[in-house]
Amino acid sequence: MAGKPVLHYFDGRGRMEPIRWLLAAAGVEFEEKFLKTRDDLARLRSDGSLMFQQVPMVEIDGMKLVQTKAILNYIASKYNLYGKDMKERAIIDMYTEGVADLEIMILYYPHMPPEEKEASLAKIKEQTRNRYFPAFEKVLKSHGQDYLIGNRLSRADIALVELLYHVEELDPGVVDNFPLLKALRSRVSNLPTVKKFL
Numbered sequence: 307m308a309g310k311p312v313l314h315y316f317d318g319r320g321r322m323e324p325i326r327w328l329l330a331a332a333g334v335e336f337e338e339k340f341l342k343t344r345d346d347l348a349r350l351r352s353d354g355s356l357m358f359q360q361v362p363m364v365e366i367d368g369m370k371l372v373q374t375k376a377i378l379n380y381i382a383s384k385y386n387l388y389g390k391d392m393k394e395r396a397i398i399d400m401y402t403e404g405v406a407d408l409e410i411m412i413l414y415y416p417h418m419p420p421e422e423k424e425a426s427l428a429k430i431k432e433q434t435r436n437r438y439f440p441a442f443e444k445v446l447k448s449h450g451q452d453y454l455i456g457n458r459l460s461r462a463d464i465a466l467v468e469l470l471y472h473v474e475e476l477d478p479g480v481v482d483n484f485p486l487l488k489a490l491r492s493r494v495s496n497l498p499t500v501k502k503f504l
Contacts, residue, residue, distance in 0.1 A: 310334075310335050310336050310337050311329065311334065311336045311337070311364055311365060311366040312336070312337045312338075312339055312364070312365040312366075313325065313326070313336055313337065313338045313339070313362065313363075313364050314338075314339050314341065314350060314355075314361055314362065314363040314364070314365070315338070315340065315341065315361050315362045315363075316340060316341050316361070317340040317341075317342065320362075320413065321361075321362050321374045321413070322361075322362040323468065324374065324378060324409075324464075324465055324468055325362060325364060325374065325377055325378060325381065326503070327464050327465075327467075327468045327500075327503070328378055328381050328382060328385075328387065328461060328464055328465075329381060330499050330500050330502070330503030331387065331459065331464045331494070331497060331499060331500050331503075332381065332384075332385035332387060332499070333385075333499040334381075334385065341361065347361070350363065355370050356370075356372055357370075357372050358372055358373070360372065362374060362377065364377050366380070366381075367384075378402075378461060382398075382460070382461035387459060387460050387461045387464070388460065388461055389455060389460060390458075394455055394460075397454075397455060397462075398454075398455060398460050398461055398462045401442070401445070401454055401462035401465070401466070402461060402462050402465045404438060404441065404442075405438075405462070405465040405466050405469050406465075407438070408430070408433060408434065408438045408469060408473070409465075409469055409472065411426070411429065411430050411433070412430060412469075412472050412473065412476065414426075415427065415430065415476070427476060430473070430476060430477070431476070431477050431480070434473050434477060434480060435477075435480060435483070439473075439480070439481075439483075439484050439487060440484075442454070442466060442484075442487060443484045443485075443486050443487055446486035446487070446490065447486055452490075452493060453490070453493075454466065454490075459494070459497075463490065463494055464494060464500075466487075466490065467490060467491050467494040467495065470487060470490075470491045471491075
């Protein structure tokens, strides 16, 4: 039996956070090795651990995986959170790419020059309220089931719930206008493994 996955990243959410969420939802315990200095990152680069010289990197099943999407796809496949067939995987990918489009705006927001922050926040709020959240609310309404892909938890649900938390940090109460998303957040957040993670 392989040991716990080891996550290599800075001591922050960033691009490692969706990986943490997915492992937590799968009930997988993991270790974290935070990069605290430039030397920590240089060491990983020099020992050949980072194919593209960047993190996140996850050691799992004898591999050193880099690239967030590749890591997420592997974990989702391994722990049965990636649909039952190719059609469901394609839909899950479509949903997670939609989440990623909004998530990237949120990831970059704290690092923007001060003079650009107000406009960026306004765009995030507008896109959230008028484009992304309505689309996901419509999906849930269209089939009336518990999760985005019927009644089965998937990588897409986990990514979306993580996004809901991030958006509410910038736009408190926004989820209140989307009752099905609010219910999904509660459903996923109350899964025992996710609750423990949170």
